Amino acid sequence: MTENNWDYIIVGGGSAGCVLANRLSADLRNSVLLLEAGGPDSSPVVRVPAGEMKAIMSRKYNWTYIAEPDPSRNNRADMWPAGKVLGGGSSINGMMYVRGNRRDYDHWAELGNNGWDYESVLPYFRRAETNENGENKFRGGSGPLSVSNSRAPHLLTDVFVKAGVEIGLPYNPDPNGERQEGIGRIQATQKGGWRHSTSQAYIRPIRGRKNLTIVTDAYCERVIVEGARAIGVTYTHQAYSKTAFARKEVIVSAGAIASPKLLMLSGIGPAAELRDHDIQVMHDLPGVGKNLQEHPGIMMSQHVNVRTLNMEATPLRTIWHGLNFVLRGRGPGTASIGHAAAFVRIDPDSDGPEVQISYAPIVYDFNDGGLTLYNRPAICAAVNVCRPESRGSITLASKNPYAPPRIRHELVGSERDMRLLIEGCRILRRVFNADAFTPYRINERLPGPEVQTEDEWRSFIKRDAFLMYHPAGTCRMGADPLAVVDSRLRVHGIQGLRVVDASVMPILPSANTNAPTIMIAEKASDLILEDGANK
Numbered sequence: 044m045t046e047n048n049w050d051y052i053i054v055g056g057g058s059a060g061c062v063l064a065n066r067l068s069a070d071l072r073n074s075v076l077l078l079e080a081g082g083p084d085s086s087p088v089v090r091v092p093a094g095e096m097k098a099i100m101s102r103k104y105n106w107t108y109i110a111e112p113d114p115s116r117n118n119r120a121d122m123w124p125a126g127k128v129l130g131g132g133s134s135i136n137g138m139m140y141v142r143g144n145r146r147d148y149d150h151w152a153e154l155g156n157n158g159w160d161y162e163s164v165l166p167y168f169r170r171a172e173t174n175e176n177g178e179n180k181f182r183g184g185s186g187p188l189s190v191s192n193s194r195a196p197h198l199l200t201d202v203f204v205k206a207g208v209e210i211g212l213p214y215n216p217d218p219n220g221e222r223q224e225g226i227g228r229i230q231a232t233q234k235g236g237w238r239h240s241t242s243q244a245y246i247r248p249i250r251g252r253k254n255l256t257i258v259t260d261a262y263c264e265r266v267i268v269e270g271a272r273a274i275g276v277t278y279t280h281q282a283y284s285k286t287a288f289a290r291k292e293v294i295v296s297a298g299a300i301a302s303p304k305l306l307m308l309s310g311i312g313p314a315a316e317l318r319d320h321d322i323q324v325m326h327d328l329p330g331v332g333k334n335l336q337e338h339p340g341i342m343m344s345q346h347v348n349v350r351t352l353n354m355e356a357t358p359l360r361t362i363w364h365g366l367n368f369v370l371r372g373r374g375p376g377t378a379s380i381g382h383a384a385a386f387v388r389i390d391p392d393s394d395g396p397e398v399q400i401s402y403a404p405i406v407y408d409f410n411d412g413g414l415t416l417y418n419r420p421a422i423c424a425a426v427n428v429c430r431p432e433s434r435g436s437i438t439l440a441s442k443n444p445y446a447p448p449r450i451r452h453e454l455v456g457s458e459r460d461m462r463l464l465i466e467g468c469r470i471l472r473r474v475f476n477a478d479a480f481t482p483y484r485i486n487e488r489l490p491g492p493e494v495q496t497e498d499e500w501r502s503f504i505k506r507d508a509f510l511m512y513h514p515a516g517t518c519r520m521g522a523d524p525l526a527v528v529d530s531r532l533r534v535h536g537i538q539g540l541r542v543v544d545a546s547v548m549p550i551l552p553s554a555n556t557n558a559p560t561i562m563i564a565e566k567a568s569d570l571i572l573e574d575g576a577n578k
Contacts, residue, residue, distance in 0.1 A: 057131015066568030130242030137380025143552030189234035206477035236372025273540035330525035429553035
């Protein structure tokens with residue numbers, strides 16, 4: 044191999060890119076270049092779970108894209124996060140390990156994506172993980188990614204689960220197992236209490252592979268397309284412009300926001316939009332950037348009479364918890380964003396849960412100073428729609444590769460989504476008001492007991508609804524005219540080019556997106572190696 048020639052070039056070292064780099068370089072005959080625009084994931088802010096809020100609010104680790112004003116929420120302009128660090132979203136997310144519902148993946152297959160039904164993808168979920176509770180038909184026992192139980196136990200987490208069962212929700216010890224519906228504790232992508240991102244799980248153990256080159260702080264400007272084939276990329280590194288060529292494939296794994304942007308900058312996308320920005324059209328692909336999906340969420344919280352994790356940041360307690368974390372890998376320093384969850388069917392005739400409720404014994408305040416710990420003991424839970432109807436788009440602001448894209452999305456623009464959020468909130472209020480919470484409940488903090496009528500719930504949701512940070516779908520797979528990639532994740536009309544990340548999801552799964560994205564990359568690595576062996 045010459046200095047700038049590789050078998051595979053992977054653009055983006057995030058949740059998917061790190062998986063691909065590991066699997067494709069396992070065959071030492073393959074030379075692999077991994078380009079990541081962010082830096083390494085060595086900082087405690089990234090590695091220590093309790094640093095997740097600092098990481099996600101930091102421009103050093105997060106691209107902090109700002110969307111267009113959202114007319115469905117009083118024209119609020121949200122920040123849409125994307126990991127800007129090795130490990131990508133898995134290095135700054137809330138670490139909840141949730142796969143989704145069997146029906147999600149069967150639906151992908153029904154849309155024309157052969158090989159993406161639940162029974163076909165389950166082996167890749169299992170291959171990715173080592174589960175603390177052991178291996179079984181549904182869970183893996185020897186994969187790179189550590190999936191662990193909470194190491195920050197709290198009395199009210201068990202109370203939340205008990206309260207849910209009390210109001211009629213079925214108890215479910217593992218929503219990633221035989222069935223998703225029900226309420227129970229949630230596992231996290233952690234190892235020994237530390238965050239276990241795809242960088243730590245898939246890259247750290249193989250750093251010595253001579254056929255794998257990882258370049259951080261490498262910003263990809265475009266994919267080079269010659270005729271109808273991708274042959275390489277241009278990128279900047281240490282203020283120098285560089286070119287790298289791929290003998291077999293260029294794989295775009297930059298995420299649901301950056302992947303469609305990179306395709307469009309490379310002349311692959313809606314022809315009229317590209318011409319408006321004076322970009323040469325290499326292939327007219329009208330679906331690039333369309334079909335943007337996001338889980339709409341709303342937070343409810345209660346004041347309680349026992350200490351919650353947001354009260355543990357006093358100087359003396361910080362010292363104690365710091366020692367507990369370093370020496371034992373336990374305590375509030377290990378806390379993930381969700382400690383328990385309920386997957387709830389609103390309509391009895393629905394083919395699966397329609398609402399996810401994610402609980403934590405910790406509350407944050409949003410104020411002018413950013414995100415801060417709330418100063419009273421309180422618990423909270425986020426209600427989100429599992430499979431939202433609302434769709435948005437990613438488009439270019441200009442042909443300058445360093446200009447952020449335009450993000451347009453109406454988070455609660457669908458009447459169905461609004462109805463499901465209201466019903467989910469009513470169910471959560473019943474959980475918080477259940478007898479199990481009576482010894483600990485003081486009062487409802489958000490939205491407050493005065494919110495009762497349909498109009499009052501709608502007003503609250505329009506004011507306070509937020510992104511669950513699960514963008515997907517902008518380079519969706521399929522065989523119709525608006526599909527961007529086929530069922531093997533090859534870009535339609537361009538040889539030697541694939542997209543592998545959450546952008547290929549045709550429909551958002553009923554889950555946080557990190558685990559499904561890792562599964563997609565695991566499966567994609569097999570597809571890529573199969574196709575490469577046939578060349």
